Amino acid sequence: MRRMTARPANAHQARLLKLLRDGGPSSRAQLGDRVELSRSKLAVEVDRLLETGLVVADGLAASRGGRRSHNVRLAPSLRFLGVDIGATSVDVAVTNAELEVLGHLTQPMDVREGPVAVFERVLAMAEKLRASGLAEGFDGAGIGVPGPVRFPEGVPVAPPIMPGWDGFPVREALSQELGCPVMVDNDVNLMAMGEQHAGVARSVGDFLCIKIGTGIGCGIVVGGEVHRGTTGSAGDIGHIQAVPDGRPCACGNRGCLEAHFSGAALARDALEAAQQGRSPELAARLEANGRLTAEDVAAAAAAGDPASIDLIRQGGARTGQVIAGLVSFFNPGLVVIGGGVTGLGHTLLAAIRTQVYRQSLPLATGNLPIVLGELGPKAGVIGAARLISDHLFSPA
Amino acid sequence: MRRMTARPANAHQARLLKLLRDGGPSSRAQLGDRVELSRSKLAVEVDRLLETGLVVADGLAASRGGRRSHNVRLAPSLRFLGVDIGATSVDVAVTNAELEVLGHLTQPMDVREGPVAVFERVLAMAEKLRASGLAEGFDGAGIGVPGPVRFPEGVPVAPPIMPGWDGFPVREALSQELGCPVMVDNDVNLMAMGEQHAGVARSVGDFLCIKIGTGIGCGIVVGGEVHRGTTGSAGDIGHIQAVPDGRPCACGNRGCLEAHFSGAALARDALEAAQQGRSPELAARLEANGRLTAEDVAAAAAAGDPASIDLIRQGGARTGQVIAGLVSFFNPGLVVIGGGVTGLGHTLLAAIRTQVYRQSLPLATGNLPIVLGELGPKAGVIGAARLISDHLFSPA
Structure with missing residues (x-):
């Protein structure tokens, strides 16, 4: 192929x-x-x-x-495969050489099933897209995974939410299966590259792209290039301390941002609010579905539920506090907020903005836009296609 | 000239x-x-x-x-002038083309005297070095100032500890006075460039250089180049929140790192300890000199004064907490600690290391050295010479 x-x-x-x-x-x-x-x-x-x-x-x-x-x-026949593996879902898309998405599939999926099961699914989705006439074959594939990656070997390292993936040779294995060159990166870096290529960060040299999903991460772009750091873990902001002596976190510390605000934390907080009788709206949703997710909080907030709005505001303020520090440190030209939790929309954005504009120095925030991403779930797959095209369009 | x-x-x-x-x-x-x-x-x-x-x-x-x-x-006759203006002192040095320091003068000075008075002093120091036979004239000069700089225009912007400097055309004015090309940068960036050229950061591509002096700042080097940020304020970490609802800071917020630990904060804390009878050692020094500085705390700590050691440990822990977040975010290959307060030495370093190694993710700290700078007060002037030589050794 x-x-x-x-x-x-x-x-x-x-x-x-x-x-x-x-x-x-x-x-x-x-x-x-x-x-x-x-x-x-x-x-x-x-x-x-x-x-x-x-x-x-x-x-x-x-x-x-x-x-x-x-x-x-x-060449109009060139085809790239973009794969964005999240904690709870996977996106697979086919693009042409200009990175326009020709076909895009999304499926719920648990990354904890491990690489073998996940890639079986990814390959089936890719084959489905190919067989629908979108591609005769793939010239290259970009893969995003929700954890740090040793780049350019394409191997996940010590990924906290991906047990079973540590050291798995993603690049090598998928390259064999797909029969084409493969590059692997952290999902947040790919979101940043997607928004840079076709979204809200076009023409911005230095920016931060915060992805709030099951966890929280940050893509860092310096002079148009993704900064991956010395061991590929740059942007891992979910374990920056947001609340001194705060909640215990899976990493062993207390008060990490992710322990206080992320898709997972929000679901826990919503369950507590429903069970403690603080939100009839969330209680009704729990009754109906047997569980609560960040989407339930978003829907309840949109319906005017004060407890849900409060959860979003509090989470936004904590996220904003961490971002305020990063803005003082990095002095970016743009901050993009994306990921599953952006369903929380403008309530979240307002809380983040309030905190950053209050707490960072005026010189750093004077002309600093803080905006939602434009591409939604397409950001990751476009970023993945961009990653592999950058590789293929470089001298061998 | x-x-x-x-x-x-x-x-x-x-x-x-x-x-x-x-x-x-x-x-x-x-x-x-x-x-x-x-x-x-x-x-x-x-x-x-x-x-x-x-x-x-x-x-x-x-x-x-x-x-x-x-x-x-x-050419062995090439001479660069390196000037490092701090909040309370100024360093002026002459280097050859290989950036070796041929002569170096230091004087106490208050940057709040304003640019005219400060540069009168700087020019006199430069002339003294020149007249001593070290140089026939200068081929270029690099100037560091303790605040954000609009680069490459060489104009300080909204410098919090430098009233009277906002918008002063440092580059243009000194270029006329000295009769040679001049480049201006933040003092912390110059310290980073100095340690990169001739100090502990040689051969490291991505590193952070934390300067703890009257204030606190951070030089950020990405791929061998200083990252200055969109408005030249990158690395301004003194106003990152270290203590929620902590001490009021001159910037209008509460709990900023600089309000809790810096040369200025340490002098205040030492005065309080002396006046409240918590440190006979500091009280004796206050009695003798009429005031207390960070150097007094360093000397008292070296003499075994528990209150002074405690102040350094607490400050180091707070600084370390902020650095821990930056390490998670930026994933550097090295962290350098420098500036006047490094007289506090290994007690400070140990407190910072403890906090960073405990709080950042193992992947980011596994091979991360956290070390004191090697060059002391020479780092800034060598960095200044490097800045102007980078400029002159580029195509016009």
Whole structure:
């Protein structure tokens, strides 16, 4: 099933491929405006890319005076697979070379089932997308997992919410199964790359992308590149202390942000509120479904339930307090809030903003937008496709 | 007094100049091993640098078999001025092109006197060094100030401990006075660059450099480059909340790290301990000198005074708690502790380490050294010389 055999031969070709990925079909003149190459050298590199089949001619370009040149574009047959494994669900999507999502499947799933069971499911979903006519095969796949990853080996390390995944050779195993190159990264980094490629963080060089799902993590982008840290654990903010001597956390400490606010913590708090008679709304939902989730809190809050609104506000304030410290430290140009818990929407956003704008220094927050992500569950799969395309569109 | 008129004409020449700065005199063969240039192109670029006078021949290189080549080195007459303005003192040094300190003066000084008075002093110190025969003139100067800087304009912005400096055109004014190019940065960034160039952070790509002086700040180095943030305030960690509902801080919030631990906070705490009879040692020092400083606490602790040791331990624990969060977030390869308060030495370091190793995730701390800076007050001036040399050794 391996298809894309060619790789760019040099940095110029790599740059041209990325320009075509990010900007779509372009004339040679347009490409020439974006690279520092003489016209003759540009022509040589474009011709070589045409020979590899990675790039194809695509009709006449609009006239800029003088002879009209041909547009070129990335091969329309190129297909990337984007996989975003969360704690409780998995997203699989197929994109073209411009990273547009052609098909997207979501399924509930428990990451604790372990890598073998999870990847059996992922491969079935990928095959379903392929067989529906979206792809003849995949030229590469990007995979996100909800824990730290030794990059670029593509191996999860000490993932707290993924027992059984520690040291599993995700990259190697999936590369064999899919028959194409694979890159693996932390799910939060992929969300950041997705929002950077096609979402709210386009054109922002330095930003933070906070993902609040079952756990809490942060994608860090510095100068347009994901900062993964010395051991791949950068952005692991769920265990920053938010409440001194607070709740015990699974990590062994007390008061970690994740112990006080995350999808899991919110579900626990909702259960307590329902059982203690503080929320008839949540009690009714518990009665009906036998359990409560962050979505129940979101729905109850939307219906005006004071206890649920309070839970969201408190959680937002604690998250905001941690983010305030990160904003003072990192001085980003944008903060993006995403992940499952963003169903909590503007109540959460307002609580986070209040805390950050109050607590960080004015110089750091003066022009700092704090916004919800634009892409929802597509951010991760687009980021995954971006990850593998960055790899394939680099000199071998 | 302007001397160095030439600048590298291209990126290759810039790289060669930096290699000679960091590695000292080198043979063409040694340079060839470090740059991706054909032998003939390397010869062309080295010859052009020789023509500019930035580089000079320096005797025959050791034989590597075949014809012996000439060593080259940076012009021995090149001189950089490094200035490190702290809250209560100023350091001025002269370096050669390899950033070795040839002469260094320190004077107590209050930054609140304002830029005019401070720079009068700085210029007198620079002139004293020059007149002592260390330099005929300066080819460039790097200036550090204890507050955020709009980089590269070289203008302090909203500096909390520097009233009267907001918007003062430091770069422009000093460039005129000194008659040479000037670059300005935050003092903590310069300390990080100094430790990176000649101190404990050599060869580390991602690290944090915490400066504990009158205030507290953090230099952030990502991939070998200082991260200054969107508005130049990155690393401003003194106002991260360390104690919920803690002491009021000058910034208007409560519980900021700087309100609980810094040179200024330590002096206040020492005064209180002396006045409340909790420390006969500090009381005696107060009696003798009429005031107490962080140095008094250091000396009292070294003499075994339990109250002083306790102050250092508490401060270290609070600093360590904030650093623990930054380590989880940033996943650095090294944490350097420097600044005036490092006179507190190993008691402080032990308290910081305890907190970080206990509170950050094992994956982030497994191989993380937390160490004192090596260069003391020379870190800032070497960093300042490095800053201006980075600028001058880049294509114009």
